[in-house]
Amino acid sequence: MSCLTIAIPTFQRAKYLDICLASLEKNMPQTIQDDIEVLVIDNNSQDNTAEIIKKHQISMNIRYIRNKENIGPDENFKKCITKATSQYVWIFGDDDVFFPTTLENIIDILKSKETIGLIHLRAKNFYDDADILDYHVQTFSCIHMASKENFVAKIHTNITFISANIVNKEILLKTINLKDIPNNNLGQMYWNIICILKSDLNIFVTNEAFGARQFNSGSYNLCEVFGKNFIDMLYFINLKYPISSFIEIYIKRLLMFYLPANIVRIRNGLSKVECKGCFKILYTKYKFRIYFWIFTVPAMILPKKIALFIVKQIEIILKKKNS
Structure with missing residues (x-):
């Protein structure tokens, strides 16, 4: 029986799904194929998704489920x-891509460790497929973190990033009923936190373990x-599970x-995400928080080029700190 299910939800993105599955097929060696279940759940796509699945089923075992309607x-x-x-279970975005040796490293972790709640993987962001053609992951560097905070x-x-988190289904379904989770585009955040809370072992992988395609998500309001x-x-x-410290x-x-960094990117046309009514939304929730006035509000009112320069300098500092 497989120890890892790679589950790919998809809708109307056959072009990207084709690239995703090709990267999976290329980077899943025969030695671990029995350890991995590949599952694609199609949310009633009307494009050529089914044809793409058939193409890849010739050389890779894929369970394909097509919903009768978009759910x-x-x-x-x-x-x-x-x-x-x-x-x-690793829910993987249909527009993201797998890297060489990542799957072997993950299987090694799952087979060599005691029960894990959640494995978090860093992504390598990319804009064009050519950006990641030669990218190769070495042996994983893992941080085993006892402190949940x-x-x-x-x-x-x-x-909230589905492709970045592998969850323990047994822990999850023993703890919560998925029907109780609100449908607000953040349900995955709920079960990820539960897996962290209910396990004494959670793993942070410091390598950039997969490719995350940028500027390809559906439009949403950042502040909302x-x-x-x-x-x-x-x-x-927090109503059921004490997470006030979180x-x-x-x-x-x-x-x-x-929020400040992404507001600045949106103002400078560097993101497709929307930011309508930003001050009103945030003021209602954070008007008594000093960090709102010191950091977030300036991102909205400073000249956008100056604000972007500040954000880039902060990112350089943070990258050096985390390296």
């Missing part, structure tokens, strides 16, 4: 969990999703860097 992205993500047959702080908003819904979801989880970590980091 929305949240429910499709949940279906990836319920339909997976392995203990560990430190683990959450290190992942931060990437707790990450300024409001993100925090609301944390408070919702909430304070997230709010501080959101207001100090994540």
Whole structure:
């Protein structure tokens, strides 16, 4: 029986799914094929997704499930969990790509460690396929983090990034009912946090372990999703599972860097994400938070080129600190 299910939810992106599956086929050696289940759940695409699946099924074992109707992205993500047959589930974006040796490293971790709650993988962002043609992952460098607060702080908003997190399905389904999770584009954040909470072993992989295609997500409002819904979801989880320490970590980091940096990128035309009504949304939630006034508000009102220069300098400092 496989120990890892790679579950790929997809809808109307046959072109990118083709590239994704080709990278999986290329980078899954025969020695670990029995350890991996490949599952694609199609949310009723009307393009040539089914043809792409058939093409790759010639040389790779793929379970293909096509929904009779579009059930929305949240429910499709949940279906990836319920339909997976392995203990560990890696929901992988249909426009992201696999790197050489990543799968061998992951299987080695899963087979050599005691029960793991969550494995977090860093992504290598790319804009064009040529950017990652020769990228190669060496042996994984892993941090085994006993402190759940430190683990959450290190992942931060990437707790919402499906391709960056491998979860323990057994822990998840023993703890929660997926039907109880709101459909607000952040359901994966709920089950990722539960897996972290319910395990004494969570692993942060410091390597850039897969390719994440940039500027390809559907449009959403940054401040609505990450300024409001993100925090609301944390408070919702907190009703059943005490995570008040997590909430304070997230709010501080959101207001100090994540929201300001992304607001500045949007103002400079470097992101497809929207930022309508930003001040009004954030003021309502954070008007009594000093970090809002010191860091977030200046990102909205400073001349955009000056604000971008400041963000880039901060990113350089952070990169040196984390290297």
